[in-house]
Amino acid sequence: MAMAKEIMGGSLIQRSSFVSSSKVFLNPSFQKKKQNQFLVNPLVVPLEKTRFVRMRKVVRGPVAAISEDLVKRLPVAVSADKAEKFKVRAVVTVRNKNKEDLKDKIVKHLDAITDKIGLNVVLQLVSTEIDPKTKAPKKSNEAILKDWSKKSNVKAERVNYTAEFMLNSSFGVPGAILVTNNHQKEFFLETITVEGFAGDPVHFFCNSWVQSRKDHPGKRIFFSNQPYLPSETPAGLRSLRDKELRDTRGDGKGVRKLSDRIYDFDVYNDLGNPDRGIEFARPTLGGEKIPYPRRCRTGRLPSDTDMHTESRVEKPLPMYVPRDEQFEESKQDTFSAGRLKAVLHNLIPSLKASISSDNHEFKGFSEIDNLYSEGVLLKLGLQDELLKKLPLPKVVSHIQESNRGIIKYETPKIISKDKFAWLRDDEFARQAIAGVNPVSIERLKVFPPVSKLDPEIYGPLESALKEEHILGYLNGMTVQQALEGNKLFVLDYHDAYLPFLDQINALDGRKAYATRTVYFLTPLGTLKPIAIELSHPPSGPSSRSRRVITPPVDATSNWTWQLAKAHVCSNDAGVHQLVNHWLRTHASLEPFILAAHRQMSAMHPIFKLLDPHMRYTLEVNGLARQSLINADGVIESCFTPGRYSMEISAAAYKSFWRFDMENLPADLVRRGMAVPDPTQPHGLKLLIEDYPYATDGLLIWSATENWVRTYVNYYYPESSLICNDNELQAWYFESVNVGHSDLSHKSWWPSLANADDLVSILTTLIWLASAQHAALNFGQYPYGGYVPNRPPLMRRLIPEENDPEYASFLADPQKYFLSALPSVLQTTKFMAVVDTLSTHSPDEEYLGERQQPSTWTGDTEVVEAFYQFSAEIQRIEKEIEKRNHDTSLRNRCGAGVLPYELLAPSSGPGVTCRGVPNSVSI
DSSP: HHHHHHHHHHHHHTTTTTTOOOEEEEEEEOOOOOOSSSSHHHHHHHHEETTEOOOBBBOOSSOOOOOOOHHHHOOOOGGGOOOOOOEEEEEEEEOOSSSHHHHHHHHHHOOHHHHHHHHOOEEEEEEEOTTTTTTTTTEEEEEEEEEETTTTTOSSSEEEEEEEEEEEEEEOOEEEEEEEEEESEEEEEEEEEEEEEEOOOOOEEEEEEOOTTTSSSSSSEHHHHHOEEEEEEEEHHHHHHEEEEEEHHHOSSSSOOOTTOOOOOBBBOSSSGGOOOOOOOOBBBSSSSSSOOOOEEOOOOOBSSSSBBOOOOOTTTTOOOOOOGOOOOOHHHHHHHHHHHHIIIIHHHHHHHHSOOOGOOOHHHHHHHHHHHTOEEOOOTHHHHHHHHHSSSOOOOOOTTTTSSSSSSOOHHHHHHHHGGSSSSHHHHHHHHSSOOOOSSEHHHHHHHBBOOOOOHOOOOOOOOHHHGGGSSTTTTTTHHHTTTTTTEEOOOHHHGGHHHHHHHSTTTTOOOEEEEEEEEOSSOOOEEEEEEEOOSSSSSTOEEEEEOOOSSHHHHHHHHHHHHHHHHHHHHHHHHIIIEEEEEEEITHHHHHHHHHOTTTTTTHHHHHGGSSTTTTHHHHIIIISSSSTTTTHHSTTTTTTHHHHHHHHHHTOOOOOOGGGGGHHHHHTTTTTOOOOOOGGEESSOOOHHHHHHHHHHHHHHHOOOOOOOHHOOOSSHHHHHHHHHHHHHHHHHIITTGTTOTTSSSSSSSSSHHHHHHHHHHHHHIIIIIHHHHHHHHHHSSSSSTTSOOOOOOOOOTTSTTTHHHHHHHHHHHHHHSOOOHHHHHHHHHHHTTTTTTTOOOOOTTTTTTTTSOHHHHHHHHHHHHHHHHHHHHHHHHHTTTTTTTTTSSSOOOOOOOOOOSOOOOOOOOOOOOOSSOO
């Protein structure tokens, strides 16, 4: 890192006066102004914290490619015919692999030998200018990387190589660099810095695998950090810009190789495995029959038994994603990605082998507690093998203590402060606005609630809830007064589950209701649950398919109430995982990411803005298709809907998902949790003032929106620039009409005609990838790791007096309750997976952070604006910390109450229940 910082240079104030920029910043928003003069470093005057005013700015054209030595010797004018030569040097940073198998070592040795005889890595600079004689881009001589063979045994994580070029003084400035790999093996090219021009060094941030020419014959193209709109692309770079995009699109044919970097679309036809048996077949998601977003195309051949189902790549073989989207080695080895694969491929089979059938369910709550204090003892013989395969410092925490082969789980935060918090009604309600799924609760606008399902199939539209059920819990109000006073709220999963309940309840060991839970907002600003409706589809015209359970009045009703809350939590866990988490932050973003790589050049300013928010998402989603959401995968085996899980997700996409409602303010208004109010901060008035997810989220939303608006205004001072940006328009068109083609006809899609449109679209995407995903993901183990608090599935219904099970329920209600929860194997498997999904890596990149923060773009005013955004994120973190110590905010501060930190931007590594990474990275 020290070497990288030295190469990249210091702060903006310390930088040379020759800055790669052609932009002007006028406070409070950036405006573009084109001039053709030499650059004078602008004077920056700090005003009120981080605001500043550009006092004077003169903007240059391309800096002449003249070294300092040459400047001393040149006359005032140099004719093109007498252009003199000068030398520039490229410093190339290559990242080494940490682990090499025998084959890697052999090939590496061969590359070192062949490098000596001329099969080198070759670089060539491409000027931004056209040669007036040939009408082709000006190119330097080809230069080889020096000392590759000498440094082949260097063990450092990063190795610097150099190459030297002799250039004419008329060369101009390099805007691209061509790289040819004549070795046998790919290498990871991190950065190239070209020194020796009369201005600052020219930076190329590559972060890409360069394949051997024998596998991919063409030269790789990398552009400098200077962004250009398509219409402003220098003449020397236009053809390369187009070629690079053609290369990433591919032709839509053939099976993708792991070394490819081709981005394309396909339907979800790879979740099932009919070759394994008919019970593992799954419907295709995507298309007119079952609408769904598109995923990354792999081109694999169809299965043997169903030509419409793509053949499976089963673990541990990797699923194709473009080469540069694959996890970096450090991520694979040291944290969540590697952990997840290890858990799925090694730990879960060991758990299955170790937990016998006679240990099917927990005998008491103490056995659940023992998972944290004593752990699970693996069968003899599995221990050593498992430990070899888990490269994890804390997977499922202390994997082995005193060599006994014990898997011990970390104590989840929900029981770390108050072991019995999960039993209380106030905590059950608090988690609806400050837990891991705070985005489902709605204000109740009509009582009784009304279904939108077909009444001929699913019975009466009105619910079974009556005024008499809730009247006694309204602090003396009538139901109408409570509605008008915005005091009633609801978690309504009736329509999400009811169409699937007959199929779910026919599964072995799965029992579910479609639930509605009504909450009352107390004068203290906290919620209390006052009624739970449990529904089944009607089995006949006169069948009773619904019941209402209210808070307990005696011992029996207390256990009935606890079971009802458990079924609500099971419904909530399913919708959280399948809809709010997977669909809304993973699957719905994938089309925008694919289209960005296919339609926007790496030098496009909007691609540069989005780049950190797209990192690793395709790999995570590919891994999910392989092992999490696939037939008989973790989601099907651990959540109540089982094999119908993804159909529930698809039904929500068809009936509920709207891109224009995915931004935070619109979502809060849609759910009735806020009303527009221009006098309030963020233009909204929250109807639950202490709604931690919303209050913290609005701070991040506004900061992100301001940063994006500043960025957009800088590059698009006029709406016509947006309308005429062919790459930008092609990106959005393809995202909607190909990536979300099943819903592309909907009128609610935003247009893209001006700066406000673009700011809204980009802010929504960044919000979903960062803060929204963090709020829904990193609390999974802290809240769900104690399964009684949030059971992902239920195995028994609530017995009624005429049921055969009622007597056993009365005789031992605790035993009945535990038998309704997931089994020991289901519990331990679920805990292992959500522990991993909730984990941050040591090198996580959080909101407000970027690689090479001072040089990621050549436009220095944009760098300054990003620093302002970063400072604002840090202020938000301090505000969140302050709120978590405010005892008047009872939903985040109190005796045994967990602080709400899921939107606190920074975090250390591990399961921390906080931290907002830039992207959907795990």
